[in-house]
Amino acid sequence: MSKVEQGLKYTQSDEWIRVEGSVGVIGLTDYAQEALNDIVYVELPDVGATFAKGESFGSVESVKAASDMHMPVSGTVTEINEALQDAPETVNSDPYGAGWFIKIAISNPTELNDLLDADAYEKYCAERE
Amino acid sequence: MKLEPLIYEISVPGRCGVRLPEVDVPTTDLPQDLLRAELDLPEVSEMDVIRHYVRLSHLNYGVDKGFYPLGSCTMKYNPKVNEDAARLPGFAGLHPRLGIDETQGALMLMYYLQTWLAEISGMKGVSLQPAAGAQGEFSGILMIRKYHLDRGDGKRTRILVPNSAHGTNPATTSMAGLEVVELPSDENGDVDLAALRAACDDTVAGMMITVPSTLGLFERHMLEVIEAVHGCGGLMYMDGANMNAMMGVLKPGEIGFDVMHYNLHKTFSTPHGGGGPGSGPVACNEKLLPFLPGPIVAEIEPGDDEQPPLYGWHMPEKSIGRVKAFHGNFGMLVRAYTYIRENGGPGLRDVSYYAVLNANYVLALLRDTYHVPYDRFCGHEFVMEGRWKDAPGIHALDISKRLMDYGYHPPTNYFPLIVPEALMIEPTETESKETLDAFAETLKTIAREAHENPELLHEAPHITPVGRVDEVLAAKQLVLCCVPIPDWAEQPPTLSTQSA
Amino acid sequence: MSYIPHTDADRRAMLAAIGVESIEELFDAVPEQYRFPHLALPEPLSEMEVLSELYGLQAANASVQDFSLFLGAGAYHHFIPSAINHILLRGEFYTAYTPYQPEVSQGTLQAIFEYQSMLCALTGMEAANASHYDGATSLAEAIIVAINEARGKRRKIVLSAGINPQYREVVRTYLQGQDVTFVGDDRVRTPAELLELVDDQTAMLAVAYPNFFGQIEDFTGLADSLHSQKVLLTLVADPIMLGLFKSPGELGADMAVGEGQPLGIPLSFGGPYLGYFACTKQLVRKISGRIIGETKDNRGQRAFVMTLRPREQDIRREKATSNICTNQGLMALAAGIYLSLMGKCGLRTVANLCYQKSHYAAREIDRLPGFSVDWSKPFFKEFMVRCPRPVAEINARLLEDYGIIGGYDLAQDYPDRANTMLLAVTEMNTREEIDALVAALEEIAS
The missing domain is CATH 3.90.1150.10 (Aspartate Aminotransferase, domain 1)
Incomplete structure (x- = not known):
């Protein structure tokens, strides 16, 4: 059973976002990293790029699959996790911690209300098992 | 078996594998400022090269070596006469830019092949230009797109694709700028008719479907499917990858398909070449004729008792355009021509008869040992599951790898996606009963091993030159080239102003 | 039935094992009214007869043997050195298919890895794929890469009229459904004139080296100027010329594509040829087609395997950027042998x-x-x-x-x-x- 961390918000496309004031930290959920298996590559955007909610900001690849990463909410990229370029496996080992992808300046906090909370996401994962 | 060093690793400065003539004309100074400084190619003798590639060939498996039941790829025997035919000097030494008067032999061959492929499919016209099945598909979908646009119907942007489809079908649709609508299959492996009918509206450009399906089954509601799509104004595309089950059995054009592609490297015995070249002619009915990729070969002056007709090029009036430089993979066309000519109509029907007989025979031998999810008469291939409840931890891949230890090429794994742990077996008509018996026996042995000694499968293959390879390492380290490439950013280009 | 080995006894035994009387019964799902149509094809010929017919057809062509x-x-x-054909005719190479199973395909995999390496050396680029259909479709694939690299936000391509006219036709066919604009090839323009057409909507500029007229144009400063505007440069290059002249890499190209036919592949009325495709490491995850990478097996030996597979159509399906599956593998082998022999x-x-x-x-x-x-x-x-x-x-x-x-x-x-x-x-x-x-x-x- 994969781990769902309390206090985060989740998308149906398996991203999580941790809100720290006006900043959002975004990553891939434990459920998704397990499904992908060994992650070999993470593609990240440039700092300063702006994306709308739902838009693809990067991608993640294993040897058997690839998937796009989507913005849980709209925002501008303020920081990217450079360490993932050399150690993409961090997404497997620590998806909610060192395996984060990007930090954004959230442009429309009301969009957060559309996201799943931990319990709802856990239920959503269970449905897909 | 010993592995082979890289060609660069046997390179010795000063060697060369070819002797070229001296310059026999008065010389001209080379423009020094345009020349490169280095050229990091290997330096080896001709014999080094021969031994290197012969040794590499020993590490390979091909149809000439043994049974290759790779589903959906039709790995039949490749007649040797085909190779000689394509290498005849009047074909191999023919420049593609020559005029029609200098190429009548080639044009006549292509004209006949177009005609025969139209006859076999029940279609009205054929373009031989596409280089592979995927390019034939792409041509066909662009034709459908343009057909609707030409009628002033711009809202048809969706292509229906069953969830059992080859990956090329959805990829083709996206490449053509259209939207994929995935259709579910019903419990019998056929298209879910209710879902299809619900999806059919005036935004549907067409539907792509493989016949027999990727499960190896003849769709039982084929006529209803075609009717539903035509009923909403869409066109029907047939993925012809499985034509080896269809020749003289069913003409796609007669049951209402509008356009399809062939894979000459599957159905018509042209070799697979370790990944290609293939050839993917596209065939269509009257409606789509003006949209074929071109130019195609046409009779431009009729013949008489004395003279054969004059063949030339014709660009269909509303053509989607050219999909490839020149005229398609001509060498493959010569091989396919040779094969059709050797078989004739009854011979081609026999090809399909025996391809289907062989597949049903192997299915009959294995259905008690392996679970066959959609078990009825199959076409030229069938799909079974490589897993058992009482052999946990065994995957289709383990069975495939173990087959190598017994000297077989594995079937197709993990396709179609709607069957868990799929093993897709396509024997082809050129395999004998003895080969099929021995193969089925081996699969039964492996099933026993899976239950009694699963480690044997997990560690397989044991006798191949290399064992299971680390795909994660390959993707992470990404070594795609063994030559150091200079960092050009540090050595800015020096191409200077030119002097005449 | 020359390639069908079944005897009457075989057929009977097999039908009995299946539980039917005749082969025809196996087709019960085919709509009856359409089942078993007549095929109006010419009578079958024996091998010697078909060869004789083909001799006649090939003799009606003006080949390089006679002119x-x-x-x-x-x-x-x-x-074309003789050694090439002798290797190509080895059944282990030409009767195999795509090396999905690396344990029994190391021959193909290593040969293609070496081809990629030699092509990188020749073009001065860091990566190459295992081939496209021909030079024209290779250029079309380069355009798709450029558009994706710009995340679809730049959809204008500047083409030189010095690129083979057939290639320019093919790329327009390929991109007709994708809202891409082509400019620049309405007349012959110098590289400097082409640069003037570049704007913030431009994803790529492509020129030919040499151009269709055989000329080597002056590309000084072209790459720098494009890169400062985030535009990619693709060179359509003749591979034989690269034996002497500066490589596309040295000229600052992001992609080098072209027709590999000169590398040991016969004229053969236009095909099968070889679309070669090379690029910088930065673009390698955006390119389509098969790519071979080095790795290790579970016995610690060096081995080769198809890598970056998730880009491909069989995995990525409608999200794949290209539908290419079968490529020109045997032609890439020919080019690899050619480059080894020539050195x-x-x-x-x-x-x-x-x-x-x-x-x-x-x-x-x-x-x-x-x-x-x-x-x-x-x-x-x-x-x-x-x-x-x-x-x-x-x-x-x-x-x-x-x-x-x-x-x-x-x-x-x-x-x-x-x-x-x-x-x-x-x-x-x-x-x-x-x-x-x-x-x-x-x-x-x-």
Whole structure:
């Protein structure tokens, strides 16, 4: 059973976002990293790029699959996790911690209300098992 | 078996594998400022090269070596006469830019092949230009797109694709700028008719479907499917990858398909070449004729008792355009021509008869040992599951790898996606009963091993030159080239102003 | 039934095992009214009969065996060492398919890895794929890469009219459903003029090296200027020329694509050829087609495997950027063998022979009354000659009276180049052939 961390918000496309004031930290959920298996590559955007909610900001690849990463909410990229370029496996080992992808300046906090909370996401994962 | 060093690793400065003539004309100074400084190619003798590639060939498996039941790829025997035919000097030494008067032999061959492929499919016209099945598909979908646009119907942007489809079908649709609508299959492996009918509206450009399906089954509601799509104004595309089950059995054009592609490297015995070249002619009915990729070969002056007709090029009036430089993979066309000519109509029907007989025979031998999810008469291939409840931890891949230890090429794994742990077996008509018996026996042995000694499968293959390879390492380290490439950013280009 | 081994006894036993009386019963799901149509095809022939028919057909073609050839325009008559064909005819190579199972495909995998490496060395690029269909589709795939690299936000492509006209047709066919604009090739433009068409909507600029007229254009500063505007540069390059001349990598290209046919592949009326495709490491995850990578097996040995697979259609399906599956694998093997045989020294020699002979031919033709060679830019193995008469007329005479296949009539694609012949001279043209061509042109013009 994969781990769902309390206090985060989740998308149906398996991203999580941790809100720290006006900043959002975004990553891939434990459920998704397990499904992908060994992650070999993470593609990240440039700092300063702006994306709308739902838009693809990067991608993640294993040897058997690839998937796009989507913005849980709209925002501008303020920081990217450079360490993932050399150690993409961090997404497997620590998806909610060192395996984060990007930090954004959230442009429309009301969009957060559309996201799943931990319990709802856990239920959503269970449905897909 | 010993592995082979890289060609660069046997390179010795000063060697060369070819002797070229001296310059026999008065010389001209080379423009020094345009020349490169280095050229990091290997330096080896001709014999080094021969031994290197012969040794590499020993590490390979091909149809000439043994049974290759790779589903959906039709790995039949490749007649040797085909190779000689394509290498005849009047074909191999023919420049593609020559005029029609200098190429009548080639044009006549292509004209006949177009005609025969139209006859076999029940279609009205054929373009031989596409280089592979995927390019034939792409041509066909662009034709459908343009057909609707030409009628002033711009809202048809969706292509229906069953969830059992080859990956090329959805990829083709996206490449053509259209939207994929995935259709579910019903419990019998056929298209879910209710879902299809619900999806059919005036935004549907067409539907792509493989016949027999990727499960190896003849769709039982084929006529209803075609009717539903035509009923909403869409066109029907047939993925012809499985034509080896269809020749003289069913003409796609007669049951209402509008356009399809062939894979000459599957159905018509042209070799697979370790990944290609293939050839993917596209065939269509009257409606789509003006949209074929071109130019195609046409009779431009009729013949008489004395003279054969004059063949030339014709660009269909509303053509989607050219999909490839020149005229398609001509060498493959010569091989396919040779094969059709050797078989004739009854011979081609026999090809399909025996391809289907062989597949049903192997299915009959294995259905008690392996679970066959959609078990009825199959076409030229069938799909079974490589897993058992009482052999946990065994995957289709383990069975495939173990087959190598017994000297077989594995079937197709993990396709179609709607069957868990799929093993897709396509024997082809050129395999004998003895080969099929021995193969089925081996699969039964492996099933026993899976239950009694699963480690044997997990560690397989044991006798191949290399064992299971680390795909994660390959993707992470990404070594795609063994030559150091200079960092050009540090050595800015020096191409200077030119002097005449 | 020559390729079907079944005896009557086999068939009966197999039908019995299946539990049917006849093969026909196996087709019960095929709609009855359409089942078993007649195939109106010619009667079958034996192997010797079919060969005899094919001899007749091939003899009705004007091949390089019977004529001396000065025609190029995208397909070239170069020397093919015998060793290549002998390797290509090994069943282990040509009767295999895509190396999905690395344990039994190391031959193909290593050979293609080596091909990729030699192609990288030749083009000065860091990565190459296992091939596209031909030079034209390779260019189309490069455009798709450029658009994706710009995340679909830049959809304008600047093309030089110096790129093979057929390639420019093909890329328009490929992109017709994708809302892409092509500019620049409505007339012949210099690289500087092409640069003026670049704007913030431009994803890529493509030029040919040499161009369709055989000329080596001046690309100084082109790459820097494009890169400062985040535009990619693609060079369509002749691989034989790269034996002597600066590589696309050195010229700052992001992608090098082109026709690999000159690398040991016969003319064969236009195919099968080889679309080669090379790029910088930065773009490698955006490119389509098969790519072979080095790895290790579970016994610790070096091994090769198809890598970056999730880009491909069978995994990514509608999200894949290309539908390519079957490629031109055997042709890539041929090119790999060719480059091994030629090596560092041989390829330079071939390129030098082309350069020397074409320049000799150009000088001799230029001397003829009524003919003038275009010396405005350096050229490699092809050059333009202004002729005193229509090219078609001259070519007809050359063929009929002298056994010579003349050059390409440029007016077919470039209306402003009437009476302009594009002649190709390679290492295959001896001095005698060149002199005969010159003498014939002189006679025809007089």
